[in-house]
Amino acid sequence: MLDNFKELKKGLLENIPQIEAYFSRKANGRAIQTLRSLQEKLLENRFHLVVLGQFKRGKSTFINSILGESVLPTSVVPLTSIVTLLRYGEEELIKVLFEDGSEKTIPREELSAYVTERGNPRNQKGVLRVDILFPSEYLKDGVSIIDTPGVGSTFENNTEMTYNYLPNVDAALFLLAVDPPISQAEIDFLHDVRQYVDKIFFIQNKIDYLSEEERRESLAFSKEAIEKALGLDGIHIFPVSAKLALEGKQKGDTSLIEKSCLPAFMDSLGDFLLKAKGKTLLRNALSSLMRLISGEEMSLELESRAIATPLEQLESKIQIFHSKMQAIQQDREDTRYYxxxxxxxxxxxxxxxxxxxxxxxxxxxxxxxxxxxxxxxxxxxxxxxxxxxxxxxxxxxxxxxxxxxxxxxxxxxxxxxxxxxxxxxxxxxxxxxxxxxxxxxxxxxxxxxxxxxxxxxxxxxxxxxxxxxxxxxxxxxxxxxxxxxxxxxxxxxxxxxxxxxxxxxxxxxxxxxxxxxxxxxxxxxxxxxxxxxxxIDATEAGIRQAIEKAVSLKRQGTDEVERAKIRIGEDMESIRAIKRGLHEIQNALDML
Ligand SMILES: Nc1nc2c(ncn2[C@@H]2O[C@H](COP(=O)(O)OP(=O)(O)OP(=O)(O)O)[C@@H](O)[C@H]2O)c(=O)[nH]1
Ligand SMILES: [Mg+2]
CATH class of the missing domain: 1.20.120 (Four Helix Bundle (Hemerythrin (Met), subunit A))
Structure with a gap:
């Protein structure tokens, strides 16, 4: 789904070792630190999706249908009672986190003993959350999915758990069902959700119960009810059958998957994630890299200009630089106080x-x-x-x-x-x-x-x-x-x-x-x-060092100066090559 995004991210990540090699050569620890944290940020970046809805709307089934396997327990009675967070992992690993800070790894068969009202009534076991690592292609893009207890079930505690998670998500998938179409309780819940989450995807699940005609009616009903209640226009509701999608994926039956309408929804979700977060992430990473590279280019130029400047003049320039930096220092203090x-x-x-x-x-x-x-x-x-x-x-x-x-x-x-x-x-x-x-x-x-x-x-x-x-x-x-x-x-x-x-x-x-x-x-x-x-310190230090280096070179004599000129020329070449690579990514990103 995030193909272009993945490509660009990969391209950007591939550029980093070359840049790192350059700064290692120059023993610039600060730049290497910046690169490492940038790399981490690119690799770590997550999209948090929360699946919400009244009990029994098929939230857990829906997540299973995305994963293509029955990982989460589902049932005909209100069930999920604990928030479960799914992320990518090379191998399946289920970890129960307890309120007292302890943890426990469990096999999939034991999951329902912790996350369901039946297996863990009123959360007697004191579970805080369950984290699941799962090897799904879908989660590989940094997407994490949160399953929540259905709101409005008889267990108030479960509802509270769901509310606690809302401020931390990028988008909510709000599941409605066709049996019956949207209720007042769901409308009330939606009002609350909107306060925390900017982007809500509406999904009408269980469409396999209905004929084409009934489906249209039910969608129109829910759409009107939501628009009226939230005072919005033109909301879109995705019809989906989580059950068919899961069955289709388990049997490898593409016609069932098509019939489930899940792919259409996943495409829209992918577009949103790319626009909302993917682009921002890449753009920010790129501008950090560009800043680093331009800074380096600037200090190379500075060094080269400085060695071309007569020593006396150079020393008076350094004086001016110091006094200007003092004024800037004052500005810094004022900003801090403010x-x-x-x-x-x-x-x-x-x-x-x-x-x-x-x-x-x-x-x-x-x-x-x-x-x-x-x-x-x-x-x-x-x-x-x-x-x-x-x-x-x-x-x-x-x-x-x-x-x-x-x-x-x-x-x-x-x-x-x-x-x-x-x-x-x-x-x-x-x-x-x-x-x-x-x-x-x-x-x-x-x-x-x-x-x-x-x-x-x-x-x-x-x-x-x-x-x-x-x-x-x-x-x-x-x-x-x-x-x-x-x-x-x-x-x-x-x-x-x-x-x-x-x-x-x-x-x-x-x-x-x-x-x-x-x-x-x-x-x-x-x-x-x-x-x-x-x-700020790094910027100032970079410039200071470039000038001071020139002064010391000039004191050492012309041979040193000549050698420095060659080195600066070579460095300049490397920097320009790196810049070209980054510009290419920049252009591709602008076209997305
Ligand atoms: N026919 C049909 N049944 C579905 C579909 N999705 C879920 N179900 C059924 O609906 C029931 C509830 O599904 P769950 O996934 O447990 O629902 P939930 O929203 O997680 O429920 P809580 O955890 O109690 O909030 C189960 O019996 C599912 O098999 C669907 O697309 N079609
Ligand atoms: Mg559930």
């Missing part, structure tokens, strides 16, 4: 949001608890307490967990905005350094377009890791239960107790979430700043 302020403002924003949340939700939760208390006034104490606990539980889960996800999205956007501006400023500083030296030695400056590379990396970095969990629910309930149950208090006292401790408990949790978010923002920014500072 952006530290911006990051602090982000934390202020978080505080404001948290306060608003507390002000709005605490009274509402209290009112709900009181209402529940009133409704259960005549029930026995144990039922009364149970009802209050349930109300508390539902209120907290609904309010706070979804708030955290929303806040994560919001902060992430703001952070991306700030870091993009910061990287733009840093690029301006780099340009100023280059310009200064180019002017000084009368060199034509070739600037490579930059920025995106750095800023998109930074926001992705921030996205990794799980969002903070608001309430440690277990803890919260222990807290209430311990206080309530052993003492067998009267109903009035139970209620009073909850009313008194609820705001306090919420406050503590808000504090925890604040700390967690703040730490991630600060750490992301510090890493990002370090990376940019390295780039």
């Amino acid at each position: 952006f530290e302020g911006e990051i602090n403002r982000l934390v202020d924003l978080l505080d404001m949001d948290l306060n608003r949340l507390k002000e709005r939700e605490i009274p509402q939760l209290m009112a709900q608890i009181q209402e529940t208390a009133k409704l259960h006034e005549d029930h026995p104490v144990s039922e009364y307490v149970k009802a209050l606990e349930t109300a508390l539980h539902e209120g907290i889960v609904r309010t706070f967990d979804s708030w955290v996800l929303e806040e994560e999205g919001r902060l992430n956007k703001e952070y991306a905005r700030v870091s993009k501006r910061y990287s733009e400023r840093c690029n301006e500083i780099i340009e100023a350094i280059l310009k200064t030296s180019a002017e000084l030695f009368d060199i034509k400056l070739e600037l490579v377009e930059t920025d995106e590379a750095i800023s998109s990396d930074s926001s992705l970095y921030y996205m990794t890791g799980d969002p903070p969990k608001f309430f440690d629910l277990e803890g919260a309930f222990d807290f209430f239960s311990q206080k309530i149950l052993p003492r067998k208090l009267s109903k009035a006292l139970v209620l009073k107790d909850i009313m008194k401790s609820l705001p306090q408990k919420i406050d503590q949790n808000c504090g925890r979430v604040r700390w967690d978010f703040m730490n991630r923002i600060r750490k992301s920014f510090m890493d990002f700043r370090w990376e940019l500072n390295q780039k």
